[in-house]
Amino acid sequence: MAILPPSWIGILGGGQLGRMFTSAAREMGYEVMVLDPDPHSPAGSLASEHLCADYRDPSALDRMAAQCAVITTEFENIPAEALDRLAHSCPVHPSADALAVAQNRIREKRFIRELGLPTSPFISLQQDSDLQRLDQVVYPAILKTATLGYDGKGQIVCADAEAARRGYAELGVPCVLEQKIDLALELSVVLGRDTRGRSRCFPLAENRHAGGILDVSLVPAAVDEALAAQARDAATRIADGLDYIGVLAVEFFVSSDGELLVNEIAPRPHNSGHFTQDACHCSQFELQLRMICGLPAGNLQLQTPAAMLNLLGDLWPEQGEPDWASVLEIEDACLHLYGKKQARSGRKMGHINCLAASRQQAEQSVEHLKRMLQTRS
Ligand SMILES: Nc1ncnc2c1ncn2[C@@H]1O[C@H](COP(=O)(O)OP(=O)(O)OP(=O)(O)O)[C@@H](O)[C@H]1O
Ligand SMILES: [Mg+2]
Structure with missing residues (x-):
């Protein structure tokens, strides 16, 4: 049976993804309970109720399970014991098993390979004897x-191998060592899979990183339909393999010789799917809500080309805020801020979705915004 408004939905984690999920759910008339130990968490202030407690806190978990019709998560590193406790008395999507795969790169890569999908060649390093390989x-x-x-x-x-040996000693924890791929581009597929096992994909995003962090996502991605279909098919097989319920993102590499490789998965809405908030009728957050509530997917088609620009803390001046007035003068720039009090280098503070008649124009808007915000920081 579908879970309808004004039911209560629980979410573990109150960062920006939790905030945007909360906002989408409340907009549709649901009540949202957020569990996050941070009293200033981005989602907390938008929630119907913020449980400010540790993720393992038994009384907070029991309160959430008693109040909510269904519970979801914002990030993959929720302690398994918390999910187990909740799952005794309330549906939790995605499942603890699906999260366990995404929590660990060794498990994740093996799982993807077992499905017959290619990844970059890798070895796992879990004990000193593995260094022989x-x-x-x-x-x-x-x-x-x-x-x-x-x-x-x-x-x-x-x-070289010597550097890998030193790196492993430095990190001091289990690792994967994977071949660095000569990248032509990076892509991602965000999909929703429902309680009956049906998957629906958003249009692919093409992703550009700077300093290891997503910088810009462009839609539509500049790939031919055959490659796009291959990526959607791989993502759907991963979702099926995990018997996944909810929104799942799959990141891909396209190598310079045109091969499609799975990079990693994220068991939740994804930064590269933020364009859906303004460029699709149903956003990835609404899709997450619909999937966990047993509802059909909304309209996931791209309504307009778009480019998403991440706003990192580096753009913030020492005092005050970036020049929002100038951003808001641009008609087709949609500003999303996460309400974080402290701007730090590399910290995701918000994003801007630029909509335009073509992908190229959307990209130009993003470049213009970048220059404008950088010169003022
Ligand atoms: N094997 C590789 N070959 C080439 N580039 C890589 C490789 N692994 C990672 N990168 C680059 O680094 C980026 C971040 O890597 P990865 O997705 O593994 O890290 P992450 O820390 O999980 O990042 P996030 O959570 O932001 O997606 C990739 O999107 C890609 O640009
Ligand atoms: Mg990644």
């Missing part, structure tokens, strides 16, 4: 911590 990798390679990496954190580029 360092010569099985083509260099340069990238060493990545198996858990808790995001925005390029916990990654070391290694020119």
Whole structure:
């Protein structure tokens, strides 16, 4: 049976993704309970109720399970014991099993390979004896911590096996070591899979990174339909393999010789899917809500070409705010800010979706905005 407004929805995690989910759900008349230990979490202030407690806090978890019709998560690193406790008395989507795969790069890459999908060639490094296999990798390679990496954190580029040996010693935790791919481009597919196992994909985004962090996403992606179909098919197979319910993002590399490789998955709405807020009738956050509530997907078609620009803390002047007045003068620039009090270098503070008649014009708007915001910071 579908979960309809004004039911209560629970979400674990109150960062920007939780905030945008909360906003979409409340807009549709649902009540939202956010669990996040940070009293100033971006989602907390928009929630119907903010439980300011640790993710393992039994009384907060029990209160959420008692009040909510369904519970979802904002990030993959929710403690498994919290999900287990909730799942005893309330549906939780995505499942603890799906999150467990996405939490660990070794498990994730093995899972993707077992589905017959290509990834960049890699080895796992979990104990010193694994170092004997360092010569099985083509260099340069990238060493990545198996858990808790995001925005390029916990990654070391290694020119040779000796550098990988040193990097592994430095990181001191289980890692993957993967071949550095000569990239033609990066793509992502954001999809929703419902309780009956049907998946629907948003149009592909083409993603550009700066300093290991997503900088700009462009839609439509500059790829032919055959490659787009291959990416959608791979993403759908991953969702099916996880028996996934909710929104799932799959990041891809396209190598300079045209091969499509799966980079990683994110069991939630994704930064590269933010364009959907303004360029599609149904946003990725509304899709997440619809999927976990047993509702059909909305209209996911692209209504207009778009370019999304991430706003990192680096753009903030020492005192005050960036020049929002100038941003808001641009008719087709849609500003989204996350309400974070402290701007730090590399911290995601907001984003702007630029809509235009063509992808090229949307990209030009983003370049214009970047120059404007950078010169004033
Ligand atoms: N094997 C690789 N070859 C080439 N580039 C890579 C490789 N691995 C990572 N990168 C580059 O670094 C970026 C971040 O890597 P990855 O997605 O693994 O990290 P992350 O920390 O999980 O990032 P996020 O959570 O922001 O997606 C990639 O989008 C890509 O630009
Ligand atoms: Mg990534």
